[in-house]
Amino acid sequence: MAAAGMATELVNTAPGVWHGEDQLPDGAALAVFAGEHGLSGEDDVDAVHELRDRLRAVLDLRDADDIERAASALVARGLGSVGLEPDERGRLQWIARPAADATLADRLALIGGVGVLGALRALGPERFRDCASDTCSGVFIDTSRPGRRRYCMPDLCGNRANVAAYRARRRASGGLS
Ligand SMILES: [Zn+2]
Incomplete structure (x- = not known):
């Protein structure tokens, strides 16, 4: 399910998701992202941004x-x-192999598409979800075994929601903060 994870990660690098800023603003950031997924390339920023929008729509x-x-x-x-x-x-x-002349964006399209199809067939469309955080516009495919994931980036969005809920409880109970 690594390919489905890549699809989720790529989509959530977009502006407006958790941090608010574009997490793939330039070739250097793209090269790091590609490297984390066993690929190389950094010249394709515009094409990857376009792919990111298409993958988000999926x-x-x-x-x-x-x-x-x-x-x-x-x-x-x-x-x-x-x-x-x-x-x-x-x-x-x-194994789906990329075309010899496939660009980085084409390869990411292939991996993301295969990941989406695999998750859809193995887990079903109900695993395609919106992030539960009020402050995050992210989406994700829940590939966890129990299937109860609620946040696009559990470590970030989940904690932020927990902190906000904790503060709200403190305020409601009149506690000092
Ligand atoms: Zn999120």
């Missing part, structure tokens, strides 16, 4: 057929070939 969908169609279009954009490769335990798995 994660905003809540109907399984709509998600399937939109994610398939993303996969088609970067797909070169599909083949069987052994995983670390020697079991064969289908």
Whole structure:
């Protein structure tokens, strides 16, 4: 489910999500993000921003057929070939390989699209959710086993909501702060 995680992470680098600022403002930031996902490249900032908007539109969908169609279009954009490769335990798995001339944005489209399709088929459209934080416009795919995730970035949005709730309780009970 790493590919679905990449899709969530990329979408939530957009301005307006948690920090408010664009987390992929330039080639240097993009190179770091790409490196974290086993890719390289930094020249593609505008194309990646455009892809980010398209991927966001996919994660905003809540109907399984709509998600399937939109994610398939993303996969088609970067797909070169599909083949069987052994995983670390020697079991064969289908692998989607990017086209030889695929740009970084095309490769991210392929990974994100495959991740969305895999999560949709394994977990269902109800795992596509809005962040529960009042101050965050993020979205995410919940790939956790229990499926009870509420925040796009649990460490950030979840804590912030907890802090806000704690302060509100203190105020309500007249406690000193
Ligand atoms: Zn959030």
